[in-house]
Amino acid sequence: SNGITRPKGHKVSFxxxxxxxxxHFGKTHPMKPWRLTLTKHLVLAYGLQHTMETxxxxxxxxAQVQAFHDPDYVQFLSEVSPQTFKALCTQPRYQKFIxxxxxxxxxxxxxxxxxxxxxxxxxxxxxxxxxxxxxxYTGATLAATNQLLTSQSDIAISWSGGLHHAHxxxxxxxxYINDIVLSIxxxxxxxxxxxxxxxxxxxxxxxxxxxxxxxxxMTLSYHRYGPYDxxxxxxFPGTGSLDDNGLKGTVGEHFALNVPIPSGIDDRQYKYLFExxxxxxxxxxxxxxIVLQCGADSLGGDRLGQFNINIKQHGxxxxxxxxxxxxxxxxxxxxxxxxxxARAWCHETALxxxxxxxxPDKIPIDLIPRPQAFTGRAHGDGQLFPKFQRDHKNDCVDxxxxxxxxxxEW
Ligand code: ZLS
Ligand code: CA
Ligand code: ZN
Numbered sequence: 001s002n003g004i005t006r007p008k009g010h011k012v013s014f015x016x017x018x019x020x021x022x023x024h025f026g027k028t029h030p031m032k033p034w035r036l037t038l039t040k041h042l043v044l045a046y047g048l049q050h051t052m053e054t055x056x057x058x059x060x061x062x063a064q065v066q067a068f069h070d071p072d073y074v075q076f077l078s079e080v081s082p083q084t085f086k087a088l089c090t091q092p093r094y095q096k097f098i099x100x101x102x103x104x105x106x107x108x109x110x111x112x113x114x115x116x117x118x119x120x121x122x123x124x125x126x127x128x129x130x131x132x133x134x135x136x137y138t139g140a141t142l143a144a145t146n147q148l149l150t151s152q153s154d155i156a157i158s159w160s161g162g163l164h165h166a167h168x169x170x171x172x173x174x175x176y177i178n179d180i181v182l183s184i185x186x187x188x189x190x191x192x193x194x195x196x197x198x199x200x201x202x203x204x205x206x207x208x209x210x211x212x213x214x215x216x217x218m219t220l221s222y223h224r225y226g227p228y229d230x231x232x233x234x235x236f237p238g239t240g241s242l243d244d245n246g247l248k249g250t251v252g253e254h255f256a257l258n259v260p261i262p263s264g265i266d267d268r269q270y271k272y273l274f275e276x277x278x279x280x281x282x283x284x285x286x287x288x289x290i291v292l293q294c295g296a297d298s299l300g301g302d303r304l305g306q307f308n309i310n311i312k313q314h315g316x317x318x319x320x321x322x323x324x325x326x327x328x329x330x331x332x333x334x335x336x337x338x339x340x341x342a343r344a345w346c347h348e349t350a351l352x353x354x355x356x357x358x359x360p361d362k363i364p365i366d367l368i369p370r371p372q373a374f375t376g377r378a379h380g381d382g383q384l385f386p387k388f389q390r391d392h393k394n395d396c397v398d399x400x401x402x403x404x405x406x407x408x409e410w
Contacts (some may be wrong), residue, residue, distance in 0.1 A: 002364055006046045007354040010154035012052035015144040015277045016040065020160050023133045026120050030303055030336045031174045033133070038342035043349050045363045051152070051353040055136035055158075059132070060182075064142060068181045070169035070212060070216060072097065073114055077176060078131055080258060085118050087125045116325050124171035137161050141331060143177035147184045148289065148327040155328045155352045159228055159345050162203040162293040162331030165237060173202065173236055174334075179208040180291060184217055187289050191327070192216060195287035197278060197318050198223070200295020200333040201305040203240030203258065207293075213252035213256065218285050222274060222298075224306050225260030226395075235306070242407060257281060257408060263306035264394035267313035269401055270298075273319050282324060289327040294318060296335030296344045303336035306392050311344045315356065318348045328352075341343045 021037045043049065065074045072093055080088060088094065089112045097113035110121040118126050141161035147153035156396060160184075163175035180196065184207070187194045196211075198204035198221040211217035224235045246256035259273055299307040299314055330352060334340035350356050 002047055004355050005358070007352075008053050008357065011152070012353050013139040013144065013147045013153040013157045014043075014049070014052050014054045015147075015156060015158045016160060017056070017136045017140060019056040019137050020133050021365060023127065025127055025174070027239060028120065029174075032232070032336070032338050033160075035335060035341040036332075037336035038338055038408065039159055039345045042342050042346035042363070046346065046355075046359055047246065047375055048346070048349050048353060052349075053155075055143055055147075057136060057143050057215075059135035060138035060142050060177075060179075061135075061164050064182065065135070065138060065177055066186050068125050068168060068178060069166075073169040073224050076114060076116075077134055080126055080130060082118055082126055082128060085112065085116075085197075087115060098156065102201050114169060124176065130176075137163065137178045138179045138182060141183050141329075142186065144329055145183040147188060151327075155322065155330060157330045157349060157352060161334040162200070162295060162333030164198060164200065164293055164295075164333060165202070165206045167209065169204055172206065175206065177369065178206045178210065179333065181291060183331075184211070184291060185289070187329075187381065188216055188393070191219070191288040193285060193287045194289050194291060195282065195285060196220065196291045196293070197321060198293040198295070198333075199274070199298055199314070201298040201302065201307055202235075202295065202319065202334060203237055204293060205237050208240075208244075208246075208256050208258075212247040212256060213250040215251050215255045218255045218281065218287065220257040220278065220281050222259045222270075223263060224263060225258075225286050225386035226262060231372065242404065259408070261307070264392035265309065265396045266394060267308075267310055269396050269398065270307070270309050270313055271316065273401055273405065275320055277408055278317075278408060283407060287326060289329070290321055290324065291329045291331065292318065292321050293331045293332030293333045294345070294348060296341040297333075297339070299335070299340050299344060299393060301337055301340060302334075304334070305336070306409055308392050308394065311340070311347055314344050315347050316353050318351050319356065322352065325348050339402045344358045 023033045025031045094113045109122045137160040144158040145157035147156040161179040165173035166175040166178035187330040196219045203223040204221040208219045240258040244258050246252040298307045300308040
């Protein structure tokens, strides 16, 4: 009655556990798990749960997480909390993971092992409920992966996953467990070639690094990349230049692609880069499954991002990949202006189920099952899919973008 319909010819599953919503990285920390509450509420408000299977995620096991991560790191993560951190830090097995002291100005945060810290100024803080959170978002992604492996879904969605910076024995950039690497390792049991595409505004360095010697995984990241700033930093994590193509001298060389982008890129320019490069990568590589990390910090108006992409174009990337008709895992990632994250990921959930053009700008009030659940900011301004102000200076020169596409042709 509301125009929302089931997808024709393909099955979608949605993997999530609301427990992740209650976590807080810290008062000033940009990563807000409650953006997932907003996303869930929008998805439910539009009735999209009737167009797909919704699965309650269970936590991943330590054994599952050890398929990529160091056993000492996994043990630490499974026990850590603000209460246990100090005592854990003194245990002998973790000593080799504690970094040397840094000189000013890099001594501001006191780091424990694995780049973890209880200081409020840390990218990867230790917070209450952290273990629960980490193993749950990983469990959601692995359950989604399993749906694809068993052909029970054609598209599987895990918005709480997509944490692309985590390393084998180190947390990095708000990421602790690399659920993407774990998922791809599982996919490799069945699929001969897996393509990983990353539209988060940051470089997908953790995933690229894990598979830099592996020709059966191609990684393709679109991200902000630029020169050093006044503080001697590049835009995080500082890697992912055009000539970063997988580990030289190994069989993995040429199976990593990076698209470094200046600030302020607009919809037209992003569409040009994304569609020309992604289609060439797919034609040449012929993947049998695709993992798409949909970090929403590439949207205009993001608190950390520097692009000017609208939700419509962000979603068109999802549609473009879906159109390939391959088993598809859709993941979250960054996204720091919470209301826009929810708008984008709800819109993309609708695209996955062929309901992209069926969402009215205002939530149909008669569809709201539990009014008290919608007191958040998801519909605060009444407008669900606004055009963003193009608030970042556009440093993208069309001719340079064209040269980049040419250089990536092989
Ligand atoms: O891709 O730029 C950095 C590293 C630093 C600057 C910040 N300080 C705290 C540490 C050293 C060089 N880190 C980035 C990480 C971005 C991770 C993106 C993750 C993803 O989207 C996938 C989920 C960064 N940018 C902004 C901040 N950190 C940041 C901003 C504000 C704060 C508050 C909390 C903590 C300290 C004050 C913080 C970090
Ligand atoms: Ca990226
Ligand atoms: Zn990001």
